[in-house]
Amino acid sequence: MSVFYTANVCGFQKKMEMARVQHYRLEGSPSFTSHINKVRKSIVKRILFIVGLLLAFNATAANLHIESFSKAKKTLEKNVYFDHRTTLYCGASFDTKKNITPPPGFKSDKYVKRSKKVEWEHVVPAENFGRTFIEWRDGDTQCVNNKGKAYKGRRCANKASKEYRLMQSDLYNLFPAIGSVNAARSNYNFTMLPAEPADFGSCQVKIDNRKAEPPIAARGRIARTYLYMEQSYSRYRMSKSQRQLMAAWDKQFPVSAWECKRAERIEKLQGNVNNVLKTRCH
Structure with missing residues (x-):
């Protein structure tokens, strides 16, 4: 052996x-x-x-071309919503002069003047991602007015940060809304408010304690916008509870033909693919 x-x-x-x-x-x-x-x-x-x-x-995941918020709004009005002039939350129609025709039963006790005009709403509020920019929080050497006084916040971020301007002007995150609804929603996060009455009559938008509940018809589009912004911009992150809510709304309220057509038009204008909608529209 x-x-x-x-x-x-x-x-x-x-x-x-x-x-x-x-x-x-x-x-x-x-x-x-x-x-x-x-x-x-x-x-x-x-x-x-x-x-x-x-x-x-x-390179194709986020807006890399449109820096001007003003240009973004004009682009949406003329090249995206030209044949679908309907607001996100209340389904109100608006004309080329931004005049609103509210749905029957709509009422607005606050911001009455703004209720007559359409405004372009950041579904993911600019402040939610804006505060991740140092220019917003602390200012910048460029942010000094003609009296020599420094300023910060949205105005400074818009002046000093190209990245912020691109995020702020992303067409996928901008939707038409009745001005008073846009004002009341402010920068509040979305949630469910089952015990609260609607704040705008027949338009089932609810606002309470710095939270907002959108109407059923808007929830799917809102959810997919939040998911797109988080997927496209690394500096924006939802909370765990917010992400769970958006994921639930995304499944519960599927895409419509208009939502997909809107995404196709924006892709051609802005140059980047909305991968969230791309997977759901085909």
Whole structure:
């Protein structure tokens, strides 16, 4: 038994030694060097390809072209909503001069003047992502008025940060709303307020304790807008409870033909794909 074991060990050692010799011979040969270089080039190409895909995805995931909020609103009005002049929350119609025709039973006890005009609402409020910018929180050297006084907040972020301007002007996050509804919603997060009455008569928008509940017809579009903004901009993150609510609304209220058509138009104008809607519209 011991002789057999010793013989096997010796045989194995000889094979290992021969393999090492063969390796050293090959390592110095031109064919071996050429093979290694080909392998290295192949690995580098694959890495560059993967990096390119990631960069391409990121480049098309967010708004990279429209910096002006004013331009964004005009673009939506003229090139997206030209044949669908209907507000998000209340289903009110509006004309080319921004005049609102409210639905029957609509009423507004506050912001009465604003209830007569359409405004463009950030579904994900600008403040929600704006506060992630240092220019919003602390100001910037560029943010000094003509009297030498420094300022901060939205005005400073808009002046000093291109990234903020792009987020603020993202067409996918802007929807038409009756001015008074936009004002009342403010920057409040959405939730369910089952015990609260509607604040605008027949338009079932509810506002209470700095929270807002949208009408059923708007919930799916709202949810997919929140999901898009979180997916497209790394600096914006929902809370766990907010994400759960949006995921539930997304499933409960599927996309409509208009929601998909709107996304197609915006993609052509803004240049980036809304991947949330892309997967749900096809």
